[in-house]
Amino acid sequence: MSHTFSFDFAILNLKSKIKGSHSLPWILVFTTTIWHRWKWRCISTFNPDYEPSPNSHHIILQFAKEWFDINKMVNGKLAREEQRDHLLGRLFAYGALAQSGRLAEEWVSDGNTPLIKEFTRLLIALASNKRHLQEPACSVILDLIEKLHSEVLLNHGIHECFEGAIEVGNPDALLLALKIREKVSADSARFGKLLPDPFSPNKIFSADHLASLPNCLKELTFCQPRVHNVWPVLVNILLPDRVLQAEDAMSVSNSLRKHKKNWNSSFSVEEIAKNFQCFCEVIIEGSLLPSSHDRKHLAFDVLLLLLPCLHASFIPISLSAKLVQCMIDVLSTKDSWLYKVVQHFPKNLSDWVENNDVRRVSVIVALQKHSNDKFDCITLTKTVKDLMADFRTESGCMLNMFVDESHASEEPSDESQTNR
Numbered sequence: 001m002s003h004t005f006s007f008d009f010a011i012l013n014l015k016s017k018i019k020g021s022h023s024l025p026w027i028l029v030f031t032t033t034i035w036h037r038w039k040w041r042c043i044s045t046f047n048p049d050y051e052p053s054p055n056s057h058h059i060i061l062q063f064a065k066e067w068f069d070i071n072k073m074v075n076g077k078l079a080r081e082e083q084r085d086h087l088l089g090r091l092f093a094y095g096a097l098a099q100s101g102r103l104a105e106e107w108v109s110d111g112n113t114p115l116i117k118e119f120t121r122l123l124i125a126l127a128s129n130k131r132h133l134q135e136p137a138c139s140v141i142l143d144l145i146e147k148l149h150s151e152v153l154l155n156h157g158i159h160e161c162f163e164g165a166i167e168v169g170n171p172d173a174l175l176l177a178l179k180i181r182e183k184v185s186a187d188s189a190r191f192g193k194l195l196p197d198p199f200s201p202n203k204i205f206s207a208d209h210l211a212s213l214p215n216c217l218k219e220l221t222f223c224q225p226r227v228h229n230v231w232p233v234l235v236n237i238l239l240p241d242r243v244l245q246a247e248d249a250m251s252v253s254n255s256l257r258k259h260k261k262n263w264n265s266s267f268s269v270e271e272i273a274k275n276f277q278c279f280c281e282v283i284i285e286g287s288l289l290p291s292s293h294d295r296k297h298l299a300f301d302v303l304l305l306l307l308p309c310l311h312a313s314f315i316p317i318s319l320s321a322k323l324v325q326c327m328i329d330v331l332s333t334k335d336s337w338l339y340k341v342v343q344h345f346p347k348n349l350s351d352w353v354e355n356n357d358v359r360r361v362s363v364i365v366a367l368q369k370h371s372n373d374k375f376d377c378i379t380l381t382k383t384v385k386d387l388m389a390d391f392r393t394e395s396g397c398m399l400n401m402f403v404d405e406s407h408a409s410e411e412p413s414d415e416s417q418t419n420r
Contacts (some may be wrong), residue, residue, distance in 0.1 A: 018374055087129055095140045096121055104147040116148070120158055127172075131222055132319035135229065137283055138172040142179055169215035175230040178237075201237050205275035207282060214287040221294040227301050238279055239272065239309040277317050285322045293337050296326065300345050307352050314363045319366035331379035346383045353387065 036042060097103065097119065106113050119140070127137035141158065158176070165173035175192040181199065189197055193212055196203035205208055220228040288299035310318065330342040353359040364387050367375045376384045 004265040018329050030172055033303070064349055071311035072286045082132075087126065087133060091127055091133060091136055091140070094119075094126065095136075095143065098140045098144040098147075101147055103144060106262055107148060109138055118346055119144075121160075124158075134170070135173040135175075135223065138176050138178055139229075141176060145180065145183065162190070162194055164192070166193045166212055166215060170218050171216045174213070174216050175228075175233060178230070178233050200242075202271060202272050202275065204234075205238060210282040214283065217283055217376075218291065218295055221292075221298050224294065224297060225302075227305060231305055235305055235309060239273060239306065247335055273314065273317070276314055280317050280320065284318075285320060289322055289326055296338055297341050299323075300341055304345070306349055307348060310352075312356070312359045315366055319363065319370075320372045324367060324370035324375075328375065328378050331381060345382075346381070350383075350387065354390075360391065362388060 040417060103210050108116050123140060124136050127134045139235055141161075148200065158180075159169075161173045161176055164170075167175075173192075175196050177194040181191065181195060194216075196206065196209045217230075220230070286304065288295045288302075301324075327342050327345065330336045330338045333339070336342075349363050353363055364384055367384055371378060376382055
């Protein structure tokens with residue numbers, strides 16, 4: 001069967017809505033035939049040494065428009081499930097086009113080609129259909145960026161992604177802006193309000209700029225239990241390098257001074273601490289914790305993402321009064337929707353402090369300080385007790401003298417951060 005025949009047969013079946021056309025295998029077949037037809041058309045326009053012909057980009061552009069017209073024609077006639085799979089099929093094929101490298105070759109052969117702008121427009125239009133399509137569409141654009149200079153996309157319609165992204169809460173636009181800005185020193189104004197102007201990594205986590213981002217970051221609950229890709233990017237900027245871990249408070253202090261430049265060439269330890277505090281206060285405590293159960297869940301997911309990069313000196317900031325209060329309220333009510341999520345968090349803390357008494361002390365002090373020394377008793381857990389039992393040093397074991405759970409009240413706290 002020729003590529004042309006198989007493609008036309010696929011289009012015919014899509015138009016007639018044959019039974020089973022909405023299934024994933026059908027979408028994969030449909031996408032494959034599209035890819036083969038595109039590849040066949042392109043190769044047929046090249047000479048034996050594979051140099052692109054002057055009009056080859058028009059052939060690909062015509063194909064993209066043809067496909068878009070087909071979508072408009074049939075989409076209104078499909079059932080909801082069929083519409084979903086039809087959109088996914090288009091997304092798969094767009095990804096194949098981006099990864100093939102042909103778009104980059106077209107731009108090299110003709111810097112004024114309209115193909116890239118048209119492709120970007122179609123991809124943005126596809127992403128606007130459904131929330132769950134935005135992140136994979138962003139990934140397709142990032143694949144294209146790997147093969148093109150980022151400046152090319154900024155000049156070919158990608159700026160449309162950034163318009164109004166803050167107001168509507170588009171986290172994928174934020175991810176795209178950060179990724180592009182990482183590769184090219186473009187004017188921050190081209191990214192709307194997503195990035196500080198003038199730009200510097202330090203200003204991303206200023207209180208003023210963070211105050212504009214909650215709309216974007218609060219919407220990231222839609223992909224749970226997976227963590228959205230924008231969070232690791234933000235964490236890498238917020239905590240750019242690890243500080244060497246030390247076994248006691250004195251060596252920690254020396255390590256911070258000795259490896260100050262290893263955090264980031266432009267950040268001081270004080271600046272990183274200030275940025276981290278702003279992030280926790282504005283995003284974690286000010287935006288996620290006071291909101292819905294899903295967003296509380298997201299707050300703990302983000303903290304788990306931060307944990308491997310944290311120095312012990314940052315624990316008093318991350319395990320704040322509001323966070324510990326939320327843990328207490330949830331753990332003291334086993335029928336809470338968040339119970340298993342929060343129950344998992346102390347276990348991760350225990351794994352993180354293993355063989356490091358400096359971390360262990362920081363966690364114990366934070367939990368006890370914000371619970372009036374009654375964390376275990378209120379939550380009906382053995383979190384602090386287990387942490388105390390694993391001290392490795394003589395000075396650490398002496399802390400047992402300052403923790404007394406025997407007479408603690410079993411009443412839950414009055415203040416509640418959790419909607420029940």
